[in-house]
Amino acid sequence: MKICKRIMAVLAAAAMLLTLVPALAFAKVAPETAPEKTPEVPEGYDGVVVMSVEVLPLGLAFIVPPTYVPYHEGESVAQLSVRLFEDYGLSYTGGDLESFYLTSLEYPNLDMLEVNVPDYLMEQLIANYCYDEDEGWDQAEPTNNMLGTGNYTYYSGWMYADNDVIPNVGSSDVPVEEGHVYRWMYSIYGYGMDLGMSDGWGYFPEFDNPAMGVTRSEAYTLFADILEDDDLLSQVGAGCPAHEEFVAFLNAIYYQGSTQEEIDAAYDALSEALGLGVTVVPGDMDGDGAVTATDAILVLRVAMGLIESDNPAADVDGNGTVNVTDALLALRAAMGL
Ligand SMILES: [Ca+2]
Ligand SMILES: [Ca+2]
Incomplete structure (x- = not known):
């Protein structure tokens, strides 16, 4: 008093x-x-964007983790994607760059990995005849590590997102824009319903989908920042100050069923541990x-x-x-x- x-x-x-x-x-x-960690634009380029290639509905994480890719003004997402695939030495099929449509992409060592579909999604796959508990997948599994249209389920295929939204035009018609996050994603159900970015065009029953509407661009940008910056990278290794938070962050973003709250919490904890954006x-x-x-x-x-x-x-x-x-x-x- x-x-x-x-x-x-x-x-x-x-x-x-x-x-x-x-x-x-x-x-x-x-x-x-x-201070924001802004990556340097390499000589001869006009900017950098974040790109990733992910296979989350199958529990197979990333082929290319979120990473900065330099671009030239006026390039399309298709052009940039093809350059990314080539830089990583990944075979692909998708036709010409004027009307690019990714039909298959190499997943190195895919034949050695075990598919692990989240339970809530597997329930939908079983209920809608994409997977049978005795017979397995409705469609053929990939051969030669080429993951493509119609593998595993009838509805499978590659889709891409521009800032967490699947554009209704092909990647050849979308010019790369500074600060955007472009994700290639392998969908196995509902034309992107499994990715939380589609209502299934009315062909699939609604279900309780934790991924629905979840945005990951901010988290992926942080991931790209860490991969880009030696100083940040040195803080996330085993025994380093931000290691625990980094592992929790990876667990959150590798899982297709992570909710927005889970991703945001992991993002905040890691940012704080790295002394970023506070x-x-x-x-x-x-x-x-x-x-x-x-x-x-x-x-x-x-x-x-x-x-x-x-x-x-x-x-x-x-x-x-x-x-x-x-x-x-x-x-x-x-x-x-
Ligand atoms: Ca206050
Ligand atoms: Ca003072």
Whole structure:
């Protein structure tokens, strides 16, 4: 109670003193973000985008993990895809680049891997005659490690997404755009229903689909950042500070049935472990994004040594110490001054 009164008295005094704090000092108070990891654009290219090739409904993770691919202005997604496949030494069939349609793609060592369809999806496959518990798959399994249209199930095939949406035009007709995430995905059910990106065009019964509408572009960009940046990469190896979070992140994105909440939580935990994208709003002690009187009181309590805190938001003017000036600045921010 006494402490409370003292704080209120100091705050009242602080309010009066507000006009004495040079306005300039406050100019520094702007949201600060850890520097974004922007990959370098290689000589001769116009930008980079993230691309991946995934086989998640079969539990077979990625052929190409989310990775940065440089592009030339005006290139189509088809052109870029073909370059990616060639860079990775992957055989493919898909016709010419003017009307490209990926019909098969090499999955190295596919014959040595075991298919593992998530249970909720397998239920749908069985109920809709794509898989029989005695007979197995409705269609032939791939040969020569070429994963293509009509393998495993009648509905299987390659699809692609531009920022988590399957475009209704072919990849030859989509120009590459800066900052986008392009994913090649092997679908085995419902024309992308298994990927959570389609309602099955009305041909398949609805089911409780954890993947429906889940966006992964942000998480895939983080994955690409890690693969691109030696400094980040060195933090995720076994025994390294962000290893545990990285493993949890991989588990979340390798599983087709991960919900948005699960992917976001894994993303946040890994970002934090890597010290990335943590936004510090000076003065926002409770981290709700806004500076209020509550925050100002907390800054003041820290300044007066009433509570201990290593919250960087307390040092509002960023001079390395927390004192009454910081509390005043927080109060000004709270009052919109
Ligand atoms: Ca706040
Ligand atoms: Ca300070």
